[in-house]
Amino acid sequence: MTPPLPRSEFAITQRYVYLNNAAAGVLPLCSTVAIEAFVRRHADAGVLGTYPYDAALPEYREKIGRFIGAAGTEIALVPNTSWAANIVALGVDWEPGDEVLLCDNEFPANAVPWIALRDRGVAVRQLATEPERLTPDALRRELSPKTRLVTVSWVSYADGYRHDLAALAEVVHRSDALLCVDAMQGLGALPLDVRAAGVDALYAGAAKWMLGLHGVGLLYVRRQFGERLRLTMPGWRSLQDMWDFHNYDQPFSSDAMRFEGGTPNLIGALSLVSSIGLFERSGPEAIAEHILGLTDRLCDGLRRLGAEVSSVRGDGTSSGIVTFRLPGRDSIAVGRALEKKGIIATYRRGGIRISPHGYNTHEEIDTALEALDQQIRTPIRA
Numbered sequence: 140m141t142p143p144l145p146r147s148e149f150a151i152t153q154r155y156v157y158l159n160n161a162a163a164g165v166l167p168l169c170s171t172v173a174i175e176a177f178v179r180r181h182a183d184a185g186v187l188g189t190y191p192y193d194a195a196l197p198e199y200r201e202k203i204g205r206f207i208g209a210a211g212t213e214i215a216l217v218p219n220t221s222w223a224a225n226i227v228a229l230g231v232d233w234e235p236g237d238e239v240l241l242c243d244n245e246f247p248a249n250a251v252p253w254i255a256l257r258d259r260g261v262a263v264r265q266l267a268t269e270p271e272r273l274t275p276d277a278l279r280r281e282l283s284p285k286t287r288l289v290t291v292s293w294v295s296y297a298d299g300y301r302h303d304l305a306a307l308a309e310v311v312h313r314s315d316a317l318l319c320v321d322a323m324q325g326l327g328a329l330p331l332d333v334r335a336a337g338v339d340a341l342y343a344g345a346a347k348w349m350l351g352l353h354g355v356g357l358l359y360v361r362r363q364f365g366e367r368l369r370l371t372m373p374g375w376r377s378l379q380d381m382w383d384f385h386n387y388d389q390p391f392s393s394d395a396m397r398f399e400g401g402t403p404n405l406i407g408a409l410s411l412v413s414s415i416g417l418f419e420r421s422g423p424e425a426i427a428e429h430i431l432g433l434t435d436r437l438c439d440g441l442r443r444l445g446a447e448v449s450s451v452r453g454d455g456t457s458s459g460i461v462t463f464r465l466p467g468r469d470s471i472a473v474g475r476a477l478e479k480k481g482i483i484a485t486y487r488r489g490g491i492r493i494s495p496h497g498y499n500t501h502e503e504i505d506t507a508l509e510a511l512d513q514q515i516r517t518p519i520r521a
Contacts, residue, residue: 140432143425144497148417156482156503161296161324161460161494164350170413174352177406192405199412200396203357206415206423207341208332212394213365215358216403216411220323223342223358224252224290226398227319230368237287238262242273246296249321253290261287272451275306282310288317293331293341294324297492298450299434299460301325308337317364323347327414328430328459328496330423339364345407348459348496350414355407360395374400426497430459433495433504437461440508444515449490464490465515473514482507 148167151157157165166174180188201211217223239253243265254263262285271277273291282289289311294301304320311318319340322331327348333341341359345351360368370391375381377397379390391397418426434452438461441448446463464470474486484507485492493507 140429140501142498142500143421143429144417145421146498146500149498152498154481156499156506158493158495158499158503158507159483159485160328160348160350160496161299161492162347162485163353164327164347164496166352166410167350167414167417169417170350170410173409173413174406177409189405192409193402196396196403196405196408199408202412202415204359206418207326207357207359208334209359210362212396213359213362215360215395215398216408217342217356217358217399218354218404219356220248220321220342220344221252223340223356224249224319224321226358226372227340227342227360227368228252228256229371231288231317232367232369233259233261233287235260236262236285238264238283238285240264240266240278240281240286240289242266242268242291242295244268244295244297245290245292246321246323248323249290249292272300273302273307275303275310278307278310282314282316284314286314286316288319290319290321292321292324293326294322294329294458294460296324296460297489298462299324299458299492299494300451301329301456301458303455304331304336304338312337324460325458327418329427333359333361345411345414349411350417350496351410352404352407355404355411357411358395358398360398365395366393368398370397372400373397376401376403421497429497430495431457433499433501434459434461434493436501436504437493437495437508440504441511444508444512446511447490459496460492460494462490462492465511467519468514473511476514477507477510480510482510 146152151165200214204211204214241253257263266281291302308318317339320338322341322343326343339361344356346353376399377391379392438448441463446465448463450461470490471486474491
């Protein structure tokens with residue numbers, strides 16, 4: 140089966156079986172070319188070279204917005220996921236007794252900014268994900284009259300569990316609360332329409348499944364929510380007319396770009412929209428179908444090997460992440476053995492995490508399974 144993302148776009152495929160997009164994605168050739176052109180123009184012409192990219196930022200926001208079903212005016216370019224989470228967390232008009240709910244297995248980028256609100260008198264409650272994940276029924280039991288906001292990762296970084304955002308949003312909104320989503324481990328691998336999902340704010344960095352540079356990401360804020368969100372880190376680009384430099388008392392922009400504050404990462408934004416262009420040419424639905432097919436193939440093979448698959452798989456819960464252990468084997472040692480064979484995955488004490496993208500092939504999954512089989516067959520040294 141031909142991958143939907145052309146392998147010719149990914150130089151890494153010539154050297155590695157790269158199955159580690161949940162850790163860091165890789166730049167496609169189209170982005171590399173665009174980035175090199177930016178650097179050359181910056182070097183050759185200074186502001187004459189960079190200004191056209193600055194002037195293109197409204198177009199970039201529109202492109203990002205279309206990719207997730209939002210308006211460009213609801214998009215801000217941000218340095219990273221934590222930065223975006225802080226924009227929202229610090230901007231809500233909290234009152235004494237307000238409560239935030241989040242899962243106890245969130246990556247710190249979507250936990251620390253919210254937990255820090257305890258210093259402001261907000262009650263932040265972590266929900267146990269063992270033995271039950273955050274389903275609509277589980278959330279319904281946990282909500283209280285004090286719950287003001289629920290935050291969750293669309294796809295859990297550790298085992299790839301995919302939450303049903305639309306169903307969670309329905310429960311949250313019935314309680315007049317807000318739903319904020321970390322989409323870092325889903326966006327780029329799976330299609331998303333933020334309006335259909337009903338989320339109030341969503342954020343993701345570009346450096347994983349979005350196949351962009353580090354140090355740039357996106358923040359979506361639903362317009363009605365954004366209008367109520369306090370601007371806590373304003374800058375010159377937050378103003379209604381940012382080119383009217385000495386008019387300090389002018390109102391802030393009504394668009395989400397006001398949350399950017401200062402000059403955004405132009406080259407990072409370029410990498411993000413370049414990847415989106417590639418995704419659109421390849422088809423987001425086709426990419427998702429391919430990724431889920433690869434992870435299904437991987438899970439089938441792992442079960443034949445007797446591996447313990449910790450990822451919850453099924454319609455609506457599967458994602459591009461599969462985490463597993465080989466019984467009786469040290470996961471770090473197994474991961475290092477894979478790496479020596481050029482098979483790149485994440486390995487930690489609790490298991491090995493494999494995360495293929497739309498350029499990976501069935502043959503690469505089979506290569507990884509063969510290498511794991513060899514590890515099982517290799518006697519453990521006393």
